[in-house]
Amino acid sequence: MITLNINGKSTRVDVAPDTPLLWVLRDSLQLTGTKFGCGMALCGACTVHMDGQAIRSCTTPVSVAVGKKIVTIEGVDRLKVAQAVQEAWKRLDVVQCGYCQSGQIMSAVTLLTENRKPSDADIDSAMAGNVCRCATYVRIRAAIHEAAKALA
Amino acid sequence: MSHIPHIENESRRRFLHGAAGLSLAIYLPGTLAATGPGLPPDATAVAQNFEPNAFVRIGADNVVTVISKHIEMGQGTYTGIATIIAEELDAAWSQVRVEGAPADAKRYANTLWGPFQGTGGSSAMANSWMQMRQAGAAARAMLTAAAAQQWQVPVAEISVSEGVISHTASGRSGKFGEFVQLAADQSVPADIKLKDPKDFKLVGKHAPRKDSADKINGKAVYTQDIHLPGMLTAVVAHPPRFGAKVKSFNASKAKAIKGVVEVVQIPNGVAVLAKDTWSAKKGRDALRIQWDESSAFKLGSEQIFARYHELAKQPGAVARKTGDADAAFAQAAKVMRASYDFPFLAHAAMEPLNCVVRLGKDECELWNGEQMQTGDQMAIAALLGIKVEQVKINMLYAGGSFGRRGSKDSDYTLEAVTIAQAIKGRAPVKMVWFREDDMKAGYYRPAFHHVIEAALDAQGRATAWRHRLVGQSILTGSPFAGMVQNGIDPVSVEGASNLPYAIPAIQVDLHTPSDIQVPVHWWRSVGSTHTAYSTETFIDELAVAAGQDPVAYRLDLLKNHPRHTGVLKLAADKAGWGTPLAPGEKGDRRARGVAVHESFGSFVAEVAELTINPDGSLRVDRVVCGVDCGIAINPDIIRAQVEGSIGYALSAALYGAITFKDGVVEQSNFHDYPPIRINEMPKVEVHIVASGEKPTGIGEPAVPPLAPALANAIAAATGKRLRDLPFKTEGLKA
Numbered sequence: 001m002i003t004l005n006i007n008g009k010s011t012r013v014d015v016a017p018d019t020p021l022l023w024v025l026r027d028s029l030q031l032t033g034t035k036f037g038c039g040m041a042l043c044g045a046c047t048v049h050m051d052g053q054a055i056r057s058c059t060t061p062v063s064v065a066v067g068k069k070i071v072t073i074e075g076v077d078r079l080k081v082a083q084a085v086q087e088a089w090k091r092l093d094v095v096q097c098g099y100c101q102s103g104q105i106m107s108a109v110t111l112l113t114e115n116r117k118p119s120d121a122d123i124d125s126a127m128a129g130n131v132c133r134c135a136t137y138v139r140i141r142a143a144i145h146e147a148a149k150a151l152a
Numbered sequence: 153m154s155h156i157p158h159i160e161n162e163s164r165r166r167f168l169h170g171a172a173g174l175s176l177a178i179y180l181p182g183t184l185a186a187t188g189p190g191l192p193p194d195a196t197a198v199a200q201n202f203e204p205n206a207f208v209r210i211g212a213d214n215v216v217t218v219i220s221k222h223i224e225m226g227q228g229t230y231t232g233i234a235t236i237i238a239e240e241l242d243a244a245w246s247q248v249r250v251e252g253a254p255a256d257a258k259r260y261a262n263t264l265w266g267p268f269q270g271t272g273g274s275s276a277m278a279n280s281w282m283q284m285r286q287a288g289a290a291a292r293a294m295l296t297a298a299a300a301q302q303w304q305v306p307v308a309e310i311s312v313s314e315g316v317i318s319h320t321a322s323g324r325s326g327k328f329g330e331f332v333q334l335a336a337d338q339s340v341p342a343d344i345k346l347k348d349p350k351d352f353k354l355v356g357k358h359a360p361r362k363d364s365a366d367k368i369n370g371k372a373v374y375t376q377d378i379h380l381p382g383m384l385t386a387v388v389a390h391p392p393r394f395g396a397k398v399k400s401f402n403a404s405k406a407k408a409i410k411g412v413v414e415v416v417q418i419p420n421g422v423a424v425l426a427k428d429t430w431s432a433k434k435g436r437d438a439l440r441i442q443w444d445e446s447s448a449f450k451l452g453s454e455q456i457f458a459r460y461h462e463l464a465k466q467p468g469a470v471a472r473k474t475g476d477a478d479a480a481f482a483q484a485a486k487v488m489r490a491s492y493d494f495p496f497l498a499h500a501a502m503e504p505l506n507c508v509v510r511l512g513k514d515e516c517e518l519w520n521g522e523q524m525q526t527g528d529q530m531a532i533a534a535l536l537g538i539k540v541e542q543v544k545i546n547m548l549y550a551g552g553s554f555g556r557r558g559s560k561d562s563d564y565t566l567e568a569v570t571i572a573q574a575i576k577g578r579a580p581v582k583m584v585w586f587r588e589d590d591m592k593a594g595y596y597r598p599a600f601h602h603v604i605e606a607a608l609d610a611q612g613r614a615t616a617w618r619h620r621l622v623g624q625s626i627l628t629g630s631p632f633a634g635m636v637q638n639g640i641d642p643v644s645v646e647g648a649s650n651l652p653y654a655i656p657a658i659q660v661d662l663h664t665p666s667d668i669q670v671p672v673h674w675w676r677s678v679g680s681t682h683t684a685y686s687t688e689t690f691i692d693e694l695a696v697a698a699g700q701d702p703v704a705y706r707l708d709l710l711k712n713h714p715r716h717t718g719v720l721k722l723a724a725d726k727a728g729w730g731t732p733l734a735p736g737e738k739g740d741r742r743a744r745g746v747a748v749h750e751s752f753g754s755f756v757a758e759v760a761e762l763t764i765n766p767d768g769s770l771r772v773d774r775v776v777c778g779v780d781c782g783i784a785i786n787p788d789i790i791r792a793q794v795e796g797s798i799g800y801a802l803s804a805a806l807y808g809a810i811t812f813k814d815g816v817v818e819q820s821n822f823h824d825y826p827p828i829r830i831n832e833m834p835k836v837e838v839h840i841v842a843s844g845e846k847p848t849g850i851g852e853p854a855v856p857p858l859a860p861a862l863a864n865a866i867a868a869a870t871g872k873r874l875r876d877l878p879f880k881t882e883g884l885k886a
Binding site for chain 1: 373
């Protein structure tokens with residue numbers, strides 16, 4: 001049995017230690033907000049926070065998450081930065097199919113937590129790991145700038 | 153008490169017969185309590201609801217539920233359909249929610265397709281516009297009749313606004329929810345009055361998306377997210393080559409993996425079923441399979457294109473013949489010629505294909521990002537030997553599709569059903585394709601080869617245009633196969649055979665190879681993905697050869713096409729076409745390029761501005777678009793679709809290619825089939841023509857002009873014509 005801290009709650013799961021955190025979240029815990037897109041840390045759909053850092057859960061064995069604080073899209077809204085990000089996302093109607101957006105938001109929250117006034121180059125750098133096949137990139141960028149303004 | 157309507161009412165009968173695809177039957181609740189959009193209200197709620205037609209349900213709780221017959225795959229249908237209904241209903245936007253319709257072609261047909269339910273061809277708004285207006289207006293009429301009856305006042309004195317029904321003279325008002333019981337007893341009006349467009353409050357204005365909230369907080373449910381009691385997850389080993397079959401397999405290692413429950417052979421490979429996805433995947437990877445490849449596809453991309461180039465030497469089936477091209481070429485002062493190669497393209501939506509199946513006795517229930525209800529119902533019913541109505545489909549959100557989920561032969565849904573069949577339906581099955589499975593499974597935008605020739609007179613004017621295309625037929629083997637006539641698949645030549653330019657002689661012909669075993673499919677904007685490229689870059693070459701401005705040259709030949717003209721002028725004007733372009737950094741080359749194209753009834757022109765660095769790498773800086781899609785129902789969604797289409801098209805132009813080596817697909821994931829990322833996305837400006845024409849679609853039409861606009865800009869900057877996609881920028885080195 002493995003004990004995890006997910007969104008502030010202690011949770012025990014019966015999985016092999018090398019199981020990717022993504023599948024523990026999605027199947028064992030039915031926290032399906034974090035998505036599977038590629039399985040190779042190429043697309044960012046699986047992004048969650050581990051001790052405040054954005055990580056790709058599809059290539060992170062669950063054993064690595066033990067003793068760390070894991071926050072997923074389901075629990076991130078307790079953070080003030082996340083509230084601003086989600087509010088901006090809503091106001092600008094960023095989403096289209098929506099499948100990548102949990103990962104986009106998790107990455108954006110990390111960016112704005114570390115950098116309250118990101119430049120376009122900062123945004124490029126922080127968000128390049130999150131693919132959007134619907135190409136909502138124009139609005140993702142605008143929403144990050146808007147959230148930054150709201151947090152200022 | 154249930155509100156089964158009494159059909160003896162004459163005006164109801166007239167409504168039934170008059171409005172295509174509508175029925176007054178109350179939707180009866182389904183059998184399984186799973187989560188997700190597209191599910192019916194539970195039985196006890198029926199008595200409290202007013203459900204005047206298949207598209208609207210209003211509860212005593214004042215919630216207006218719009219039932220969308222079209223899938224929401226990002227393109228904004230749920231919001232668009234709700235906008236139309238809420239407008240005519242005079243509902244408050246905040247009281248409206250949307251759920252997906254069940255699979256039922258009698259009630260939910262795409263009226264542009266006939267008795268067939270499905271989404272595609274950028275047709276959702278076009279086919280829904282009048283139907284949804286009537287549905288919303290009918291509901292409004294019955295609510296006002298109910299209020300008139302309740303208050304004993306003339307119905308003509310009743311007004312409705314923002315979900316509130318009022319009788320000003322007596323100072324009475326009430327919300328929709330208060331009248332649902334009485335409204336359900338009203339006759340459906342024989343004569344449904346629609347709003348004057350000048351009174352629109354939602355259509356053409358800003359109606360925020362209805363699916364945003366759940367896609368921002370992780371609550372939106374996709375096929376990937378379904379969990380049912382006792383469900384097994386299946387991961388499939390597909391053949392490495394199209395046409396290969398399982399000869400034998402050894403599942404001993406797979407079955408030894410904890411969580412693996414069963415291993416079954418299915419027509420298209422071997423499936424491992426497990427209690428969870430990761431165990432199923434490990435099991436699949438541990439299978440040892442011997443394949444019979446005696447009839448398998450074994451060509452490489454070079455061989456495919458060599459065959460196509462050979463075929464192009466002979467005349468094909470004629471798709472268009474106006475004027476006398478042969479005579480014009482015989483007399484030409486000059487002939488210009490260009491040929492083009494287009495690769496196979498994968499859709500590569502963010503959500504890899506998947507499908508959930510619960511197989512019962514004489515029934516089959518699916519949970520799916522469902523894009524082609526009737527096709528899937530028919531295929532599954534035929535496979536199982538049950539009736540079409542016994543195939544129930546819960547339509548969920550799709551994590552993208554771009555055409556793939558509306559499978560022309562129900563490939564992936566049938567595959568999921570065969571897995572459920574193999575275990576005799578003893579557990580629900582969630583079939584999950586991994587990214588590699590999705591990338592290699594075929595159903596690509598077909599590879600195409602084009603040759604275009606123009607005959608020029610002594611003044612450099614084009615007197616004839618001959619366009620030959622070589623590529624596989626998409627519609628063959630689909631529910632639309634009947635549209636293939638005289639050897640012409642219309643979607644192979646769309647955008648080429650209806651070339652709008654006023655050239656006296658135009659001839660278009662087509663070769664359809666039938667010996668390429670690669671399954672091919674409609675991919676966002678279909679034929680226009682390649683026809684817009686060759687036509688809009690070749691016409692640009694003609695302009696340059698004639699020493700004329702590319703916009704002016706086109707406008708001169710589009711005098712009979714006001715809507716092409718409108719968007720072209722709009723885009724050029726807003727882009728500052730003809731004014732100096734701000735220079736880049738030292739050594740950079742900067743230029744603009746233009747393209748205009750009609751597809752799916754809509755007209756889009758794009759002006760692309762780009763920068764080419766000294767090493768040949770390029771960056772697209774800005775794309776300015778003129779769009780005419782008729783009445784703009786949700787302008788912000790139109791803008792979003794244009795932005796997204798440009799990004800989707802840019803990925804294909806820069807990087808998109810599925811290539812074959814000895815019949816094996818060489819690509820597998822996003823490292824070798826790369827999409828553009830945020831740093832590569834240009835600024836996009838969208839200008840929408842104010843139009844009173846009937847609404848046409850925007851899900852696809854902004855894809856075709858992007859690549860040719862870029863190629864034309866590249867030519868303007870470097871003098872080099874890139875005739876094959878994706879762009880090979882090594883040749884652009886300064």
